[in-house]
Amino acid sequence: MRYLTTLKYIDVVAKEGSIRKAADRLAITSTALNRRILAIEDEIGHPLFERTPAGVRLNTAGELFVQHIRSQMSDVNRVLSQISDLSGIRRGHVRISSGPQTISAFLPREIARYREKHPGVTFQVLRKNSQSAVESLVSHETDTAIIFESLLPSDIQIVSSVSQIVQIIMSPEHPLASKKTLRLQDCLGWPILMPSENEGIRTLLNVGQVQQATPLQTIIEADSFDMMANYLIFENALGFQIPISIKGQYGIYSHLKAIPLDHRDCKPGLLHIAQLKGRVLPVAAAKFQDQLVQRFNEAFPEDTI
Amino acid sequence: MRYLTTLKYIDVVAKEGSIRKAADRLAITSTALNRRILAIEDEIGHPLFERTPAGVRLNTAGELFVQHIRSQMSDVNRVLSQISDLSGIRRGHVRISSGPQTISAFLPREIARYREKHPGVTFQVLRKNSQSAVESLVSHETDTAIIFESLLPSDIQIVSSVSQIVQIIMSPEHPLASKKTLRLQDCLGWPILMPSENEGIRTLLNVGQVQQATPLQTIIEADSFDMMANYLIFENALGFQIPISIKGQYGIYSHLKAIPLDHRDCKPGLLHIAQLKGRVLPVAAAKFQDQLVQRFNEAFPEDTI
DNA sequence: TAAATGCGGTGCAATTTTTGCATCGCAAAA
DNA sequence: TTTTGCGATGCAAAAATTGCACCGCATTTA
Numbered sequence: 001m002r003y004l005t006t007l008k009y010i011d012v013v014a015k016e017g018s019i020r021k022a023a024d025r026l027a028i029t030s031t032a033l034n035r036r037i038l039a040i041e042d043e044i045g046h047p048l049f050e051r052t053p054a055g056v057r058l059n060t061a062g063e064l065f066v067q068h069i070r071s072q073m074s075d076v077n078r079v080l081s082q083i084s085d086l087s088g089i090r091r092g093h094v095r096i097s098s099g100p101q102t103i104s105a106f107l108p109r110e111i112a113r114y115r116e117k118h119p120g121v122t123f124q125v126l127r128k129n130s131q132s133a134v135e136s137l138v139s140h141e142t143d144t145a146i147i148f149e150s151l152l153p154s155d156i157q158i159v160s161s162v163s164q165i166v167q168i169i170m171s172p173e174h175p176l177a178s179k180k181t182l183r184l185q186d187c188l189g190w191p192i193l194m195p196s197e198n199e200g201i202r203t204l205l206n207v208g209q210v211q212q213a214t215p216l217q218t219i220i221e222a223d224s225f226d227m228m229a230n231y232l233i234f235e236n237a238l239g240f241q242i243p244i245s246i247k248g249q250y251g252i253y254s255h256l257k258a259i260p261l262d263h264r265d266c267k268p269g270l271l272h273i274a275q276l277k278g279r280v281l282p283v284a285a286a287k288f289q290d291q292l293v294q295r296f297n298e299a300f301p302e303d304t305i
Numbered sequence: 306m307r308y309l310t311t312l313k314y315i316d317v318v319a320k321e322g323s324i325r326k327a328a329d330r331l332a333i334t335s336t337a338l339n340r341r342i343l344a345i346e347d348e349i350g351h352p353l354f355e356r357t358p359a360g361v362r363l364n365t366a367g368e369l370f371v372q373h374i375r376s377q378m379s380d381v382n383r384v385l386s387q388i389s390d391l392s393g394i395r396r397g398h399v400r401i402s403s404g405p406q407t408i409s410a411f412l413p414r415e416i417a418r419y420r421e422k423h424p425g426v427t428f429q430v431l432r433k434n435s436q437s438a439v440e441s442l443v444s445h446e447t448d449t450a451i452i453f454e455s456l457l458p459s460d461i462q463i464v465s466s467v468s469q470i471v472q473i474i475m476s477p478e479h480p481l482a483s484k485k486t487l488r489l490q491d492c493l494g495w496p497i498l499m500p501s502e503n504e505g506i507r508t509l510l511n512v513g514q515v516q517q518a519t520p521l522q523t524i525i526e527a528d529s530f531d532m533m534a535n536y537l538i539f540e541n542a543l544g545f546q547i548p549i550s551i552k553g554q555y556g557i558y559s560h561l562k563a564i565p566l567d568h569r570d571c572k573p574g575l576l577h578i579a580q581l582k583g584r585v586l587p588v589a590a591a592k593f594q595d596q597l598v599q600r601f602n603e604a605f606p607e608d609t610i
Numbered sequence: 611t612a613a614a615t616g617c618g619g620t621g622c623a624a625t626t627t628t629t630g631c632a633t634c635g636c637a638a639a640a
Numbered sequence: 641t642t643t644t645g646c647g648a649t650g651c652a653a654a655a656a657t658t659g660c661a662c663c664g665c666a667t668t669t670a
Binding site: 323324325335336339340343356357358359360361 | 619
Binding site: 001007043045046060068071072075076080086277279280 | 306366376380
């Protein structure tokens with residue numbers, strides 16, 4: 001869209017923090033870019049950037065304006081995809097950010113299912129922790145997000161939530177594999193694979209752990225649940241996971257045993273589908289989000305909110 | 306804003322229904338305008354207008370795009386007013402549509418009160434019935450609306466509501482003026498000033514009237530409550546009004562007597578403050594809306610929802 | 611039935627806007 | 641102190657927008 005070029009330019013400058021770098025990326029001269037920015041600042045009657053020796057940085061007005069720009073651009077895309085929807089088969093692009101719990105096992109199946117019906121739709125999947133997932137929604141980088149156990153700011157709208165208990169995963173040959181449920185005490189003797197501090201599961205586990213006299217023996221701390229799941233093939237250790245990551249038992253989780261952690265040690269957490277409040281999603285993204293919500297309902301009928 | 310000119314042009318063409326007329330209004334040549342439109346249609350890859358011998362008309366894609374344009378433009382204005390808010394005193398512009406019940410007595414006082422605190426803020430007040438008030442919100446013509454007793458579509462957000470009984474107004478010398486409450490039967494012998502069919506009060510009265518054997522003697526049907534109120538000076542007739550129009554008793558209503566209509570004949574109606582769902586209002590409009598909501602609460606503490 | 615009116619679209623030249631090059635002044639880093 | 645990298649600016653080239661004259665077409669009018 002031609003009339004959006006200046007806006008796009010400003011966005012890039014804001015991201016690069018330098019007019020020259022941005023000009024380089026945009027394949028134009030820094031002169032031209034500089035003058036476009038001066039022109040629009042003049043028009044607004046207020047500077048958007050603070051000039052520093054090292055480059056430029058958004059000031060308050062700039063922050064406001066860039067936020068507006070991003071919402072404009074994603075809204076244009078929505079309208080354009082709606083328009084091209086009018087003439088012909090459904091095409092579109094869905095941008096989703098997801099925590100490590102759902103990105104590996106849950107999402108691939110859902111995307112495949114969606115693309116069976118709408119082969120023209122493409123996807124962009126970003127692996128994000130809770131906080132950066134929220135940021136990606138606010139900056140219009142993604143349309144929808146799956147976020148586990150996090151307090152969400154007021155400009156985020158929760159579309160659906162499902163309650164997820166924490167499970168302990170291990171090799172089927174593990175001595176504990178035959179139990180129906182486990183308590184944290186049972187894990188004391190075993191090597192532990194612990195999710196990173198900024199993962200939702202860790203938050204839940206931390207609550208339980210403070211009541212323990214002796215701490216768990218964490219041998220690996222990682223933010224990749226796949227890595228930890230694969231590690232269980234080689235050492236008789238214990239990892240943590242939520243049901244949605246394992247449900248259906250395919251891929252790397254098919255050779256693992258999952259046992260619920262007793263609710264006295266660890267409360268269930270909430271897995272949210274969320275979007276930016278007040279935003280109208282592109283057709284494809286909205287439809288995919290609907291599918292995810294429906295999937296939550298089907299897979300965990302008792303626990304969906 | 307220069308980068309919005311093309312969008313503005315399209316909006317005007319859509320409103321005028323003719324490129325030449327729009328060009329005239331925009332003080333440019335029809336050629337230039339025509340080519341801008343052709344260019345953007347080419348860019349979108351889909352026509353926005355249907356060409357007829359008499360001019361042009363939006364097609365479906367055009368409707369989508371124009372809606373987008375309007376939301377963009379009002380959002381730009383919001384951001385710009387926010388930015389100019391950063392440097393200096395509060396300025397701004399509030400656009401409000403209001404039914405005849407509130408526009409005459411309630412709004413003037415509220416606007417004056419607001420301007421005492423923020424003399425820089427200007428107002429645009431449009432007198433609208435329920436349906437056109439909703440339309441003005443959807444088309445971003447106004448920021449907020451006061452709507453009486455109407456079902457609102459789902460893209461309108463009700464910010465606050467207050468319950469309003471219907472009162473009968475008359476000259477203080479009227480024989481009925483001493484009563485505490487009135488029933489519709491009491492009005493049978495008297496000439497009646499009846500609000501127009503598309504007013505909320507009329508809807509409420511219609512419900513009561515169907516139970517009556519003999520109809521009311523309507524001598525004037527009008528959509529102006531002021532006109533009807535003034536008429537009561539000259540003839541001993543009866544009119545209808547809701548408390549918010551009279552509260553405070555100043556202006557033309559100060560010489561009138563208002564008596565509640567019995568609830569068996571006429572249920573209370575709801576007076577809504579509403580805005581377009583998902584829209585972020587400009588600072589000034591948001592503040593003024595807040596004031597209105599607070600006013601509802603103060604004036605009718607029992608009946609505000 | 612034929613002329614007239616009013617519509618959107620187009621070729622071409624004039625005009626305005628945007629861009630790129632060379633260069634300046636400035637401040638932080640080396 | 642020199643060097644480096646930044647944004648800003650004067651000026652000419654390039655690109656875009658605009659206005660004029662005119663076309664084809666459908667409806668309205670005489």
